[in-house]
Amino acid sequence: MNTKYIDLINQTFDFPQEEFHLEDNHLRFHDIDLNTLIETYGAPLKFTYLPQISNNINRAKHWFQKAMVKHNYQGNYQYCYCTKSSHFKHVLNEALKNDIHIETSSAFDINIIENLKEEGKLKNNAFVLCNGFKRAQYITNIARLINNGHLNCIPIIDNYEEIDLLSQEVNGKFNIGIRIASEEEPKFEFYTSRLGIGYKNIVPFYKNQIQNNEKVALKMLHFFINTGIHDNAYYWNELTKCLKVYTNLKKICPSLNSLNIGGGFPIKNSLAFDFDYEYIVDEIVNQIKLTCAEEGVDVPDIFTEFGSFTVGESGGAIYEVLYQKQQNDREKWNMINSSFITTLPDTWAINKRFIMLPINRWKDTYERVLLGGLTCDSDDYYNSEQHMNAIYLPKYHKDKPLYIGFFNVGAYQESIGGYGGLQHCLIPTPKHILIDKDAHGNITTQLFRAQQKSEDLLEILGYGKKPETQTKQNVNTELQLADQ
Template structure:
C-alpha cells in the first residue's frame, strides 16, 4: 500500500524545520494541529505570532551579514508594509523588533495613530507614505508632520502631489519620490501607473522641492511587482534605478536613501528553494558597484517586507465534508469553506500554498480535486506548486480527514473583505492566535469567532 507519508517523504526532504509528523498527525512550527482542531473545530485560520518576529530577525540578519562582508557603508532599515495584513496582533508583534512602517492609504494613518496612542511607537518612527493619495491621505500626512512625527515621509507619486504639502505643512519635512518602474515584459502594459517618470525626477526636485526650504529630498523609492527575484528583469530594473539615484544625488546632496520596494518571496511549497543571503549580497553588490562607477556614496537602504513578514505565520485548516466521484476519474473532496471567500488569491491569481493532510498520514493516498462550498465553478484547488496534481489520504470510514493550507498570512483577509459580505454568504472562518508564554509553552486564544449570519444580515440592511 502506498501511504501518504511515503509520498511526502519521497517528494520532499521531510521533515522540515516547520513541518513534522508525530503519530501520523501534522505539527506546524511545533503546534499540534489536531489539538487545535479538537479545541476549536473547523474551518479555522490560525496565526502563530512568533513566526512574524523570527522572519524580521532573519531579514535583518541577511542584511547585517551582507553589509559586513561587503563593507557596505550605508545603513539598513526594515519597514513592514501594512497592506499585507492590518490586524493589530500582526502590527504589535512586528513592532517588537525595532522596525518601521510603510503605508499605502489614508486609513493606514489612523492605524499608526492608534499604535502611537497605545505606546507601541513614538514620534521618531519612520512612516513611509506610499500610494496615489486622496486629499484625506495627504491631509493626515500633513497633520502627522505638523504634530512632530519627524520621520513621516510622503513619497511623491505624481508631479502635483507636493502642492498640497506646500499649502498645509508648516515645518521642515523629509520627502521621497517614487520612480515609475517598467513592468515585466509579459505584462499588459509597459510602465507602472504608480510613481514619477524617470525623465521628470530632476525637474520635480529642482523646480518644486529645492526652492522651498521646508522640503528636503531624502529618498528615492522603487517597487517591483514580482518582488526580489534572480531574473534579468529584476537586475535590469535595479541597475536602472541605482543609476538614476546617482544622477539625482549629484544635484541633490541631501539625498542619501533608497527604498527597495517589492520584498522577499515566501515558500509556496514545502521545500525551501530561495537563497535569501545570496540575493541580499547581490543587491548590495549592484548598488555598491554602480555608486562607485558614478562616484557617489553608497545610500542607506530601506526595504518593505509585507508577505515575507507575515505570510508564513498563518494557516487555514478545513475538514473534508464528503467525497464525490463526478466521472470515471475525477474524485472531489469537498471542504467546509471556500477558496474564493477564504483564500481569494487561489482563485484570482492561481496562487499555490503548501498543502498537507493534518491526520491519517498512515493511510493510502489518492489523486483528488478539492472543491469549495460556493456555487461558483471556479471554487476549486487541483494543483500544487511542485505538481499539476493534488494527492491526499483516503478518508477512512467514519473518521474525519483534515487538511491545511499553509503560509496564508498575507493579503487574504484584506482581499476577501474581512467581516463583510462573501460570495454565497460563506462566512469568514474563526481566527485563532497562537503564542508562547514566558516558559516557552504554547498558548492559544480566539481572536474572532466564525462570522455570524446576523452580522451579514445587518450589513445587507435586514432587521435582525
C-alpha cells in the first residue's frame, strides 16, 4: 500500500520539481539543505534566498525580449521593482544587480532611493516611478529628488491637484505619468479603482492641465488592475480599453512614449501551479503593437512593476509542530511554535495560499490535519480553505520532531505583519536568515536578525526604560504640533 507521505506527493503532483527535491528523507529547496538550516539556527525561522530574486527578474526580461524580437517591436522594455513588496536592503541590493528600475508608493521610499544612490547601488539614469496618493511629505521628497538631478524620477499623477503641488516645489520642467483608474472585476468589492483618473477623464485632464503647461511633460500612461495579469476575457478587455486611451492621447501628446502595464504576475502557490508566462507576455506585446498600428501611432516603451513576482519566491518560513490536539472525531490540530497571524498575515487576512511541505519524515505515514498558531485568537490557523486541498502531513509523534515549511512567502508578509514591532499576543518575530551563493556557487547563510526578545517588546511598550523628563519647552512644542 502507498501509505507514506512521499507516496501521497508522488501520486498527486509531478515531483520532484525545479526548486524542490528530496535527499536523505529531507526536503531541499533550490538545493538548500533545510534540515541543516534548522540544526544551525533552530525554528521558527524565516529565510530569504537572494539568488531567486535575480532569477525571476531575468526570466521576465527574457520573455519580453523574446516577444519583442518575434514581433519586431520597436520599443524598449524596462523592468521596475515596486518596493512595497519588500523594502529590505538585501532585497533591493540583489534586485539592483540586474539593471532594473524602481517604483515607489510613499514618502519614505524616496529616502531609501537617496540612500541607494549615495551608495552607488542605484544609477543616476534609473527610472524612479512614484505612485500612490501624494500628500505634503511625499511631494516634498519627490521634488527634492528631481531638484537634485534625478531627472528620470517620474511622478505618476493620481489626482487632479498633484501637478500644482509638484510645480510649487520642483525647480524647472519635470516629467509625469498618469494612472488610469481601471475598472475592477464585477465580483471585486469595488467595481472601480480608488487610484488614478477615470478612462473618460484622462484626455480632458491632459488638455486642461498639461497640454499648455510649459513646466510638465507627459511621458507615461500607467495601467494596473488589482487582480493582476491573467489570461481571461476581463484582463484583455481592460488592456484594450487602456490601449485605446493611450493611442488617443498619443495623437495629441507627442511627448507620450511609455506604457506602464503595472504588475500582477502570479507566483507559484502550489505544486500544481501552471501559468504560461511566456504566452501572456507574447500576447501583451502583440496586442500593443497591433493596436498602435491600427491607430497609426508609434509603439510605446513598455514598463512593468513586478513586486511579488520579483521577491515572493525567494522567501520561506519554517516551523516546528509542538503538539497535536484532538478536538473531536474529525479535527486534529497540529500546533506550530509561532503564529500565522503575525508571521504570514496574508493567510489570515485574505486566505492567501502558499506552498506548504514538511521538511522531514517524508517516508512516514500521513494523516489529515489542521494547523494552528500560538496566539489565543481563533483566526490563527491555516486550513484547507487556504490550502489547495486538504492538509496532509506525516503523522504526529511526540518523540519524532516534525518541521514544516511555507515557501514563496517573500512578498508583503514582513511589512503587513509589522516586522520588528509589536506582534499579536506578543509572539516574537522569528529569526531571519539570508541565503546566498558565493563566487564558486556554494550556498552561504548568515543571520540577518535574531528572534525578538522580551526586552525588545517591553521597550516598545514603555516598560523597558523610564521616559525622559520633559522640559517645559518640549511640552509646549508638542502642544503646538497637536493643535496643527
